[in-house]
Amino acid sequence: MTGPDPSSLIHDLLAGSAPFALIARGPAAGEDATVEVLTGDVVDVDLLADIPLMDAAGVAREVLALVPYRQVRERGFVCHDDGAPLRCLVIGERVVLPRAGVMASLPSAPIALEGAGFDIADEEYADIVRRVIAEEIGRGEGANFVIRRDFVAGVDADPRAAALTWFRALLEHEKGAYWTFAIVTDGHVAVGASPEAHVSARNGVVTMNPISGTFRHPAGGATADTLAEFLRSTKETEELFMVVDEELKMMSAVCSDGGRITGPHLKEMSRLTHTEYMLRGRSDLDPRDILRETMFAPTVTGSPMQNACTVIARHETTPRGYYSGVAALFTPNGNAEGPTHDLDAPILIRTAYLVDGRLRVPVGATLVRHSDPYGEVGETHGKAAGVLGAIGAIPRDVPVLPADADPDAPVAERRPLAEDPAIAELLASRNDRLAPFWMNPQDPDGSGPFAGRTALVVDAEDRFTTMLAHQLRHLGLDTRIVHWADVSDTDLDAADLVVSGPGPGDPRDDTARMEAMRHVVGRRTARRDPLLAVCLSHQILADSLGIELMPLDRPHQGLQKSVDVFGEDASIGFYNTFTARVNPGNRRGLSVARGDVVTHVDLEVAADPETGDVYALRGPGFASVQGHLESILSRDGMRTLERLIAHAL
Ligand SMILES: C=C(O[C@@H]1C=C(C(=O)O)C=C[C@H]1O)C(=O)O
Numbered sequence: 001m002t003g004p005d006p007s008s009l010i011h012d013l014l015a016g017s018a019p020f021a022l023i024a025r026g027p028a029a030g031e032d033a034t035v036e037v038l039t040g041d042v043v044d045v046d047l048l049a050d051i052p053l054m055d056a057a058g059v060a061r062e063v064l065a066l067v068p069y070r071q072v073r074e075r076g077f078v079c080h081d082d083g084a085p086l087r088c089l090v091i092g093e094r095v096v097l098p099r100a101g102v103m104a105s106l107p108s109a110p111i112a113l114e115g116a117g118f119d120i121a122d123e124e125y126a127d128i129v130r131r132v133i134a135e136e137i138g139r140g141e142g143a144n145f146v147i148r149r150d151f152v153a154g155v156d157a158d159p160r161a162a163a164l165t166w167f168r169a170l171l172e173h174e175k176g177a178y179w180t181f182a183i184v185t186d187g188h189v190a191v192g193a194s195p196e197a198h199v200s201a202r203n204g205v206v207t208m209n210p211i212s213g214t215f216r217h218p219a220g221g222a223t224a225d226t227l228a229e230f231l232r233s234t235k236e237t238e239e240l241f242m243v244v245d246e247e248l249k250m251m252s253a254v255c256s257d258g259g260r261i262t263g264p265h266l267k268e269m270s271r272l273t274h275t276e277y278m279l280r281g282r283s284d285l286d287p288r289d290i291l292r293e294t295m296f297a298p299t300v301t302g303s304p305m306q307n308a309c310t311v312i313a314r315h316e317t318t319p320r321g322y323y324s325g326v327a328a329l330f331t332p333n334g335n336a337e338g339p340t341h342d343l344d345a346p347i348l349i350r351t352a353y354l355v356d357g358r359l360r361v362p363v364g365a366t367l368v369r370h371s372d373p374y375g376e377v378g379e380t381h382g383k384a385a386g387v388l389g390a391i392g393a394i395p396r397d398v399p400v401l402p403a404d405a406d407p408d409a410p411v412a413e414r415r416p417l418a419e420d421p422a423i424a425e426l427l428a429s430r431n432d433r434l435a436p437f438w439m440n441p442q443d444p445d446g447s448g449p450f451a452g453r454t455a456l457v458v459d460a461e462d463r464f465t466t467m468l469a470h471q472l473r474h475l476g477l478d479t480r481i482v483h484w485a486d487v488s489d490t491d492l493d494a495a496d497l498v499v500s501g502p503g504p505g506d507p508r509d510d511t512a513r514m515e516a517m518r519h520v521v522g523r524r525t526a527r528r529d530p531l532l533a534v535c536l537s538h539q540i541l542a543d544s545l546g547i548e549l550m551p552l553d554r555p556h557q558g559l560q561k562s563v564d565v566f567g568e569d570a571s572i573g574f575y576n577t578f579t580a581r582v583n584p585g586n587r588r589g590l591s592v593a594r595g596d597v598v599t600h601v602d603l604e605v606a607a608d609p610e611t612g613d614v615y616a617l618r619g620p621g622f623a624s625v626q627g628h629l630e631s632i633l634s635r636d637g638m639r640t641l642e643r644l645i646a647h648a649l
């Protein structure tokens, strides 16, 4: 490769004052590995739509944007607002250099840290985990939430030198990163090795890469046995499924074909191994719109995503800055039609920030119903360790050789554990549980059984509605989604089918949202107009029929279960903390818990024979379901959805 001499270029970056970005995409090794060196001017903008992709003459140009977490306000979501700018490096020059040459030119003298440690103590973090499980998941606020803590230290070094030193250290000591990068702008340094691509768009193909499930390597490194044990963990498996569901909601919002999943794969890093899926679909949206619709990943926020922002604001006391935002590279693609730019956007995790002599390395863990508080504490240490080890804040991992190893033998690159047949088998077997609808290519002909009819989906702040809408379209329905606050009676009365959606919270509350959903359900049933009520709306419907609502002993947030739905077994995904409950044994009947208030004499109840938990209801013109037929966890989702709609219509 020809090009400028890496050492003089690095020297200029170090000595100069202009902003720059260094990006190493893909695996650390390999002869054709490169580093992209980007320089240009910095512009701070307010909104994603303001990212200046065109110059004054209307010519497409390349832009690298640092998108802070506070940008969720664009979606109407809440956050602690620190005013972190949406910072754009409008690229004037791009140079691509061989990685080895750049590495050799980067500084390596250690950067001293002072007063290093976590801002939130381990015990305090464990308490937060307990509170989130009890007060959020335990009150139906959602299935999984990511709460962060920050490793902080004082740094008395030149920020540019620190940036280049840490960038080198990450290239040397971390592996498996999607992007290793250093972004230096006035007064702000961000250096990281992020494993996770949030979203990319290339030639009309959108890809998302949910990563969840974290295996902390034991001393001496991961082995097939220890990894297999991790892969068998229900918690880790369900955690990954939950974030795939949440990202499929985003894919269904931006892709005409909803998105298809492949995987699971392993992401093997220096001290951790993660599990991941890839989601792919087609979209011709402007990449800035794709980014807005997908802000931000559930793997770093939670689900349902909007309420996760509220939960984060309740349990984190300081603003996130860029943590869990993205670095978004918009590159002109020269296409004559469609979007002018491709997008590549890693999530800003495993990243060190240096501002005003303070180092900050934020890190979070996904908290789910069966999280162990100290397990999650350990996970935050494990995730921070990749960056902290590389920058010398904690000891670097020294590879431990087996006792019988020949110390003089050349160090062989270890075979990826993903190639171990037992591991490959364990990974592949995860898909047996999942919905074929989201795994297989879908034929998009739209001539399903309900063609010619309209559906209105009412969103109660859980974007499972986008997946439902996609499935409804697949079944032939002409489908529109409307937010609960925007739905009019005229809209409600006009649709052939109303699908009243799921949502966070206690269905017995009297918030404006719950009242609005009660109105939707009440109006459709009173008029005997076809209604399908899902999860929260199913609970609201049950309540209106006099069936009692109560919290489950243990939340079913992100749980897969095979249940009887009116005489057919169906494997369905559940995301509920509350349940409607009839007297056990009363599988189909009229006598419900508050027996004499039943308003529909021909109500059918599909309930658990042991607990009396109501899984589905049907009556004249309506059907409802506690589970999420749209979830990847619902292997029998499509079939059951079609049956219930056929009944309601
Ligand atoms: C939240 C972080 O990482 C995310 C959470 C993961 C998990 O909980 O298993 C795994 C990878 C990332 O998607 C972080 O590094 O701060």
Ligand SMILES: NC(=O)CC[C@H](N)C(=O)O
Pocket: 139, 140, 141, 142, 462, 501, 502, 503, 504, 505, 506, 507, 534, 535, 536, 537, 575, 576, 577, 578, 579
């Ligand atoms: N997904 C949902 O609609 C959940 C409903 C309700 N918030 C519960 O937890 O039970």
